[in-house]
Amino acid sequence: MNERMCPSCHQKMAEGYKIKVNTYGALKLEPGRTKPGEIAAGVCPVCGQIALYLQK
Numbered sequence: 001m002n003e004r005m006c007p008s009c010h011q012k013m014a015e016g017y018k019i020k021v022n023t024y025g026a027l028k029l030e031p032g033r034t035k036p037g038e039i040a041a042g043v044c045p046v047c048g049q050i051a052l053y054l055q056k
């Protein structure tokens with residue numbers, strides 16, 4: 001997997017997150033593996049920018 005850089009501050013993004021929906025309907029990120037076809041997420045540890053991508 002290519003390393004993704006934050007588009008705002010150009011730091012290396014922490015990857016390996018997936019999106020969860022809590023009982024109130026709010027989205028949150030949790031560390032976890034994603035299967036092909038699921039949406040994975042990376043987050044910038046500096047500014048909090050989130051990148052979503054389709055797991056290949």
Ligand SMILES: [Zn+2]
Nearest residue numbers: 006009044047
């Ligand atoms: Zn950033």
